[in-house]
Amino acid sequence: MSRRVAYYPGCSLHGTAKELDESFRASVEAFDIRLDEIPGWECCGNTAAHARSRLLAAALPYNELWKVKSNLGLDTVVVPCAACFSRFMVTLHDMNDERKHADIQRVVGRRFTGGVEVDNLVDVFYDLVGLEEIERRTQQSLGGVKAAAYYGCLLTRPPKVTSAEDPEYPTHMDEILEVLGATPVDYSYKTDCCGASLALCEQSVVVELTRKILSDAAAAGAEMVVCACPLCQANLDTRQEEIAAADPRFVKLPVFYLSQLVGLAVGVPVGRLGFGKHMVPVEPVLRGAGAAV
Amino acid sequence: MAPAVAIDTTVARAVAADLGENVYKCYQCKRCTAGCPVAPLGDLHPAQIIRAVQLGDLDAAVASKFIWLCTGCVTCSTRCPQEIDVAGVMDELRAISWQEGLVPKDRPFADILQYNFDSIVRWGRLYEIELIARYKFMRPRAMMDDALLGMKMFRKGKLSLRPAFGDRRQMKRMVAEAEKIEAERAAARGRVSKRPAPARVGGAR
Numbered sequence: 070m071s072r073r074v075a076y077y078p079g080c081s082l083h084g085t086a087k088e089l090d091e092s093f094r095a096s097v098e099a100f101d102i103r104l105d106e107i108p109g110w111e112c113c114g115n116t117a118a119h120a121r122s123r124l125l126a127a128a129l130p131y132n133e134l135w136k137v138k139s140n141l142g143l144d145t146v147v148v149p150c151a152a153c154f155s156r157f158m159v160t161l162h163d164m165n166d167e168r169k170h171a172d173i174q175r176v177v178g179r180r181f182t183g184g185v186e187v188d189n190l191v192d193v194f195y196d197l198v199g200l201e202e203i204e205r206r207t208q209q210s211l212g213g214v215k216a217a218a219y220y221g222c223l224l225t226r227p228p229k230v231t232s233a234e235d236p237e238y239p240t241h242m243d244e245i246l247e248v249l250g251a252t253p254v255d256y257s258y259k260t261d262c263c264g265a266s267l268a269l270c271e272q273s274v275v276v277e278l279t280r281k282i283l284s285d286a287a288a289a290g291a292e293m294v295v296c297a298c299p300l301c302q303a304n305l306d307t308r309q310e311e312i313a314a315a316d317p318r319f320v321k322l323p324v325f326y327l328s329q330l331v332g333l334a335v336g337v338p339v340g341r342l343g344f345g346k347h348m349v350p351v352e353p354v355l356r357g358a359g360a361a362v
Numbered sequence: 363m364a365p366a367v368a369i370d371t372t373v374a375r376a377v378a379a380d381l382g383e384n385v386y387k388c389y390q391c392k393r394c395t396a397g398c399p400v401a402p403l404g405d406l407h408p409a410q411i412i413r414a415v416q417l418g419d420l421d422a423a424v425a426s427k428f429i430w431l432c433t434g435c436v437t438c439s440t441r442c443p444q445e446i447d448v449a450g451v452m453d454e455l456r457a458i459s460w461q462e463g464l465v466p467k468d469r470p471f472a473d474i475l476q477y478n479f480d481s482i483v484r485w486g487r488l489y490e491i492e493l494i495a496r497y498k499f500m501r502p503r504a505m506m507d508d509a510l511l512g513m514k515m516f517r518k519g520k521l522s523l524r525p526a527f528g529d530r531r532q533m534k535r536m537v538a539e540a541e542k543i544e545a546e547r548a549a550a551r552g553r554v555s556k557r558p559a560p561a562r563v564g565g566a567r
Contacts, residue, residue: 080488085520111486111528116434117478120456123381125540132532166382176539222435227447236440262399262435266478269497270470271431272507278399307511346518348511 074188074197075137075146076104079153079299080112086150086299088343089326093149093190095341096332100198100206105143107136113156116266127169128176130160135181145186147193149328151298152265154189155223155230161187162230189224190297190327195241203248206335210250212358216330217286217294217322218242218253220260221301236260242327246295249334251358256289258282263304272308279305280312280319287320292354294324302326306348323351333360370418373458376554377415380547381454387444388412394438394448404428408438408448415451420555424459430469461548463560470504473497483537486528491521 082090097104110133119126134157137146148154163169164183174180188197220242225233233239237260243253261282264275283305286294296302306324313319329342333355339362344351355362374385394408401407406414406426414423423429429452438448456475459465465472477496481489494512498505515521553559 080490080526083487083526084490084522085515087520109486109527109529111533112482112488114482115478115488117475117482119434120453120475121460121479122457122540122544123450123453124543125537128536128540132536172543175543176536178535178539222433222437226436227439227449260437262433262437264399265433265435266474267400267431267433267471269494270474270504274400274403274431277403307515310511346520348514 071101071103072197073103073105073143075141075143075185076106077110077113077133077146077148077153077157078106079148079150080115081150081152081299085303086326088346089149089190089299089302089328091341091343092326092328092332092337095337096328096335097147097193097198099332099335099337100202102193102197104147105141107133107146108140110136113153115152115156119156119159123163124169124172124176126156127160127163128173130157131164131173131181132177132179133157134160134185134187135177135179137185138181139179144184145188145197147188147197149190149193149297151189151221151223152300154187157187158230191220191224191241191245194245194327194331200244200248203245203331203335207249208336209334209360211246211330211334211360212250214251214354214358215254215290215292216246216251217256217289217291218246218259219282219286219294219296219301219305221296221298222260222262222265224297225260242295242297245327245331249330251330254286254289254291256285256291258285263301265300265304268300268304268307272311275304276308276311279308280316283309283312283322284319287322291322292357293351294322295327295330296324297327309349321349323347323349323354325351333362367417369416373415373418373420373423373554376458376551377451377454379551380457381447381450383447383450383454385412385415385446385451387446388416388442389444391443393441393443397437397441399435399437400428400431400433404431408432408452411455412446412448412451415455420455420458420464421557423455424464424555425466427469429455429459430466430471458554461544462553462555464555464557470497470501473500483533484530485525486530486533487526489525491523492525
């Protein structure tokens with residue numbers, strides 16, 4: 070039976086992370102989940118809002134949650150961007166404080182009382198679909214390819230807001246990768262920051278932070294990195310040229326979105342997975358894993 | 363006897379009122395700093411910023427490079443044994459900087475956040491190309507940074523030339539209403555900085 074959930078893509082998925090939007094839609098549809106994009110959705114506010122006004126930052130996702138409940142009549146919204154997801158979770162957290170909730174309501178001019186679950190990219194596959202169902206539907210195993218699951222910051226932190234079971238050592242993405250036939254590797258930087266939006270102005274910081282993450286993953290034997298956030302993917306994928314220029318021993322690693330690999334495994338046509346949009350080519354490692362790409 | 367240190371609680375009280383965090387719980391264990399990805403790249407580190415807030419030295423905090431390098435990764439808040447939302451304090455300091463016209467010149471990330479904010483308010487969604495173009499226009503020296511990368515991304519269809527629209531009327535309402543509430547609160551609380559207010563502060567440009 071098909072299930073309907075609200076879909077909040079966020080700005081990146083219509084821009085720099087189009088391949089996440091594409092592969093997410095395709096892989097989720099493969100599990101008979103129907104995505105209803107929130108009509109006229111607005112930006113979650115990102116760091117620009119929360120570095121300026123905690124109140125406005127909480128109000129923006131609140132407005133979207135209201136639409137999910139009142140306009141779409143749904144009880145779940147999926148938010149594949151980890152940064153947007155984090156803003157939605159902060160709103161739900163701030164709503165627990167009556168005074169803050171009253172302020173938020175005044176800003177939005179609408180009343181939302183809860184009853185909407187917010188799922189990130191990993192939650193969608195881990196909770197909404199489930200490991201058993203993914204295993205049952207996997208047609209194309211990833212052939213034991215060694216994969217470093219990279220969680221970054223906002224899927225799990227702060228745990229008071231995200232309720233993550235183990236914010237310093239999350240494993241849900243590793244478990245999904247295992248079901249897909251990959252071999253998850255154990256490494257130290259799985260929840261370290263990639264530099265996020267410093268990418269536009271403090272490039273050297275991002276180069277250094279991504280170098281540490283990628284080098285540690287490679288030292289653990291990883292042949293690919295898998296992530297669940299457009300900022301993480303962009304930073305990890307776009308800085309490798311510079312890192313390699315400064316360090317001849319550096320080994321480039323392709324950086325996937327989890328949805329691309331789930332899609333590939335369950336038989337989504339390769340044309341819908343956005344593999345052509347990567348900076349570090351992804352085809353060699355996929356062919357090595359036995360995939361026809 | 364060591365000389366006495368003057369403590370001014372104005373900044374800490376503002377943080378407590380706006381954020382609900384008591385910075386005096388911090389006993390300087392520096393776990394926040396140990397886990398901070400950008401602490402080695404800034405000038406002050408997170409525990410020192412908290413100390414400045416404890417002492418009431420707003421100038422030191424807002425003039426630091428650090429608060430304009432903080433990525434908001436929230437490792438500090440996650441690990442604080444006193445459960446202080448350290449990352450929230452960084453946001454609060456940035457918010458006070460904007461409200462009171464204290465954002466230092468030559469903080470590239472502050473410019474990015476400003477243009478980002480303007481773009482969201484204008485279109486209802488972030489218009490990536492506009493943000494990049496404004497930043498480059500204001501910083502000709504950075505014009506060629508990532509030019510090649512930008513071209514590659516454009517060729518791969520990762521940058522949209524046209525803006526997309528959210529519900530702009532609702533967006534403007536929310537921004538105006540939040541600014542109004544915060545201005546009321548700020549007026550009741552009084553100015554945090556000892557420095558006189560500049561002629562024009564805050565708001566989208």
